[in-house]
Amino acid sequence: MPRRDDIHKILLIGSGPIVIGQAAEFDYSGTQACRVLMEEGYEVVLVNSNPATIMTDPEVATVTYVEPLLPRTVAQVIEREQPDALLPTLGGQTALNLAKALHEDGTLAKHGVELIGANYDAIDRAEDRERFRQTMTDAGLRVPRSTIAHNVSDARAAIAEVGLPFIVRPAFTLGGRGGGVVHDETELERIVGGGIEASPIGQVLIEESVLGWGEFELEVMRDRADNVVIICSIENLDPMGVHTGDSVCVAPQQTLTDKQYQALRDQAIAVIRAVGVETGGSNVQFAVNRETDEIVVIEMNPRVSRSSALASKATGFPIAKIAARLAVGYTLQEIPNDITRATPASFEPAIDYCVVKWPRFAFEKFPGAEAELTTHMKSVGEAMAIGRTFQQAFAKALRSRELDLEPRSPADDSRLLELVAVPGAERFDHLLEALRRGLGIDVLHQRTSIDPWFLHELAEFVSDPQAPFTGVRTFKSVDTCAAEFAARTPYFYSGWERPGPAGPSHEVERGERPSVVILGSGPNRIGQGIEFDYCCVHAAQTVRELGRDAVMINCNPETVSTDYDTSDRLYFEPLTLEDVLGVCAIEQPEGVVVQFGGQTPLKLAAGLDEAGLQILGTGIDSIDLAEDRSRFGPLLDRLGYKAPPYASASSAEDALDRAPDVGFPLLVRPSYVLGGRAMEIVYSVDGLRGYLERVGTGAGGRQSTIYLDRFLEDSIEVDVDALCDGSEVWIGGIMQHVEEAGIHSGDSACVLPPHALGEEMLALIAEQTAGIAKALGVIGLINVQFAIHGEQGLHVIEANPRASRTVPFVSKAIGLPLAKLACRIMLGETLAELDLPRETSNGHVCVKEAVLPFDRFAGADSLLGPEMRSTGEVMGIARDFPTAFAKAQAAAGARLPGAGTVFITVADGDKPAATGIATSLHDLGFEIIATRGTAQALSRMGIPARAINKLGEGSPHVVDCIERGEVDLVINTPVGTGARTDGYEIRSAAITRGIPCITTISGGMAAARAIAAARRGEPEVISLQEIHARASGVH
Amino acid sequence: MSRSGAYVLLADGTRFDGLSCGADGAAVGEIVFTTSMSGYQEAMSDPSYAGQLIIFTYPQIGNYGVSAEAMESDRVHARAAIMRAGVDREDAGGRGRSERGWLSWLADCGVPGITDLDTRALVRHIRDEGAMKGGVFPEGISPTQAAEMIDAEPSMSGRDLAREVTPDAPVTLEADTDGPRIAMIDTGVKLSIIRNLRERGATVELHPCTAGAQQLLRSDPDAIFLANGPGDPAALDYIVETVRGLVGKKPVYGICLGHQLLCRAVGLETYKLPFGHHGANHPVKDLTTGRTEITSQNHGFAVLAPDGARTIDTDEAVRWETDFGTAELSHINLYDRTVEGLTLKDVQGATVQYHPEAGPGPHDALYLFDRFVDEIKAAA
């Protein structure tokens, strides 16, 4: 069946901001889909609120809307664009849920939009736990015994049927959000209640536990002619009970006999047919009892998923690309296999290597959070490694993790065994230690239920960690066919082999063109996410435009950078000096790009330089000059720019000595860390002492220097991204933060162009940015952060001589690709040659808002601070700041209420400012409740405010009100450390109730203005292409 | 455990060094590779591999040990196992179902193996140069000796290996139901084929490959089944003769070698593929339904179109005139578009080149056994 020509315009929905459970993999799949559909000659309309994605680059789709992923907004886009079809299976759960909603509210029918890929019924059959169960049973497949509960007493009744422990699974949530395991009656109320809360339809499944069984996933594809193939099998090392997203996984499956595997294969095919996904990729999860051969179906995702991204990278079979072609009518047989170009896509990849995936966690950033791994996903990223054997792949995965701190195991064996038994972020490190200490495989199997095959392999590994690496590093290709056919696509990994007489048989065909190596950013983590991958992809595109071969090195399977189409040669390798040098040895590159992958490549720069490799752009001394505070401080002095008083200390004692000269409040942190790891504000010597005890001087593992900065209170923070060619500087964007300095730049909303800075200040900022860039000798990108203090004026906080987190946002806002321009400069072009416009404004205001994962870390305080905690970002675009801010808030999931009750409690210093906010909210008709102090301050200004008890003052107190759902908006600013405890309760109550909770005055003001703006009705949607067309482009 | 050295030497002189495992001693024959990721024991015990040494492209072999239920015949037929890495654990997979460690079992069976060589490099060499004779040799044997042993080994083309794997006397496997009676020319049948026929109620008679038409017809079976097996179909004219004496008299079905023999019997030719099809992921299109099935494959020879073409360039169920009337192309391989199946239109009979019985491999084509058995019942 050929391409459908009865449809012309296709709407694609992205997955929105990066959140736990829905990350960069959907940029990878969405980008592939857009490209394929454009190639096929369709008009593609894309909606995605996440600016840090390649898919939202204006050239990837015909029309691109960076707008909130909400039914009403997407409906507006549909009205405006009148697409023929909606492809909902490439934007994760978000796109599926939106598609369902738009079907249910009749929007799709009204505008004659056809769902392609998966129809409404198939989506509902897979997503509604109850219907899914029924469908499976009808198909003769076994699912865990279960019943539906809409309230806690239903759940209690269920114990009789399913027994204890049981699993709680909310309907329609991502990454198992709100789910969990109930071991005994005492946990029942909390976990079941939470699950019902989390489910948009207030429904949970109470399910028989198969904890400890083996967990397997199969990636299935089906076409319109009902041909079905299995792309890849994935086995979890962690048995059932740990979310697949949090499990260490291996592909292909290792421990099942052919008969057992074929049984899974048969069932996976039966599942996709029963659910009725017409075309595309689906993911089916099984639990297998290896002793009894029992198999139960756990779930199926009727869409591409994190696992299908992993499967694509693990096999070289581009699931999303093929899924898009299938959705527009092709059959598998009609689609050629990219890699062999000789065979069709209607086959099952044969793998002749082993792949290990490792999750990356961030618990250290959420003190107090429940750190046990359960059925509810908590990891923020992942690394993948390919080796010829399991041990090679496992060892490479270990070094791909780039941990900030080496895990330490307790000396006491019984304690160690406890840690091994409870799944946690460092479980495997403890397990390896246990094996090193010779604690038997039987004991460990019995404690962990991990299959003995893996335990044996790991035991062998610890007995001689070098053994897997005997022989020489040999570059092999990932070719989907185990070498049965010649591979045309240059996707490589290194294995260690005994060389033949003719030396190691590398499969790399280097060619004559000069090559440029681009170092990726490794596993996503908080502080280093998709933004950096975005920049690396732009670097690769530019290198190719400039007639070189782009060579990508990265180990993150979720990304566009590790799509073999992105570069001329992709090396799926850990980002360690050793592995990078291994690639350079056969690439002999013209140079290496370290500016775009965040801190990861910067850490390697010196080593690469020593090895005689050319670092393109800003040199290593400039990098060091910017990052070594003891060198950067004097540089600022020379330039006569203000910086907060600071000191660096080599030990705890030293820090305590120096603190008084710097002056409190202090911002304390270890050096060389991204995302403000372990960074805190302390208000007194005791505070500092406490910090030093908590963090120790070993924070960050590698180094021991501690930095002390005077913390500038009540300052406006400003972020600048600029280009420098060594002599000239071009300002890409000046962003004013909404939250004051002290809230990490990655976590605060920012506005471009600045909404409240005068011309002189902007000029001064531009001047100092240029001064710093030149003084550092930057060639490429630089990001400078400033704090503007009420009295003392402009201060330089830091300068990063590399691509920053805001590069994609700025590029989309101004319509000029900063990373690409930087890459041209790094390869020798001058700013003069680039001839960039002096004026980039286009009559629109863009707001970037951060998305925070607090709802997944029950127990952690949701207060913002200098340590970054957001996982993703969204962008709001409008003609005025309040509307853009309102859009950004909506996109970030914090729907500001249009009316209702606002609860205000603020620090004394904030009370005057708070009255301003209260006044406007009052005028907007909000009822205001406040704690006594705040209430009095407000009433004095003539704003009616109902006083209400603090927690200490007994019920009914504020938390009661919030829990009773009587509050629609919370504004709570903390003072020093004092108010944090009471505030903590308030904030967590708000978070669990999903009530927007604003913790800064400036945020509150913006919110009030946004609410007022929203009163003027639905903001109109506008595409990036339209905005960019309006750029004035003055030269 | 330090293991002694061993090496693979190919007829063209190419050499790959590794470590020896399994039984001591050398093995020579035709070296082929299979891309199947599981089912190593099934492969080693598949009579179709007689005379061949198997390179497993999946790098780690032996993960789940060995067990009686995985045997495809009563013994190992492949002459050696060539692996990137071998696993030998009694408690493999820890499911107490594995009865022996894989490498120990190879030793028990007297089959040599080699590990720790760059199997992917070896496979790419064979892919480019074609399957060739070669051997696995302990380091004790000098390359010159080894080369002589390889020369002494007859080439696969024109080789009758059926006689080496066929039973000496007929055996009948009665079914408790009164299903059809099938007389099989046992050129080295896989147990999975017998299992699938018997699961469908058939009584199966296994006859030596030298049995003539008379002997096969003696019990008045409802159908004749031509089994899979090793070697070159062109060297089995005596079986082809027998088959010519059966076509038209009884429904005739065949798998793999059996397919090649039936095709030769109706007048078609066979030829040697460059490196054969050995794996569990080849897409085959059923031209009657238009469906693609993922198939288990294990053959070094294939059937030529009447016009001598090696590949079929249409997805149509083309019809060919044969000595026994019209034959219709029923299946083709979507990898290299070679013939995968044929149906006789004027007399009752059908065959496939691939392995619907799986063992190892996907079950997509099991429906063929229903189709065959139903047709047989209908005819009976």
Ligand SMILES: Nc1ncnc2c1ncn2[C@@H]1O[C@H](COP(=O)(O)OP(=O)(O)O)[C@@H](O)[C@H]1O
């Ligand atoms: N019945 C069960 N018993 C034990 N563990 C389970 C059960 N069901 C699910 N799990 C665990 O919970 C995880 C999440 O469940 P899943 O259905 O995959 O939800 P999600 O939609 O979040 O992927 C699974 O990966 C598995 O480890």
Ligand SMILES: Nc1ncnc2c1ncn2[C@@H]1O[C@H](COP(=O)(O)OP(=O)(O)O)[C@@H](O)[C@H]1O
């Ligand atoms: N001296 C200071 N006064 C006030 N806020 C500061 C100061 N230094 C840093 N900050 C705040 O801490 C955040 C993180 O500090 P920064 O130096 O940017 O570390 P990172 O390298 O993690 O970006 C900044 O975004 C800013 O909000």
Ligand SMILES: [Mg+2]
């Ligand atoms: Mg799941």
Ligand SMILES: [Mg+2]
């Ligand atoms: Mg910063």
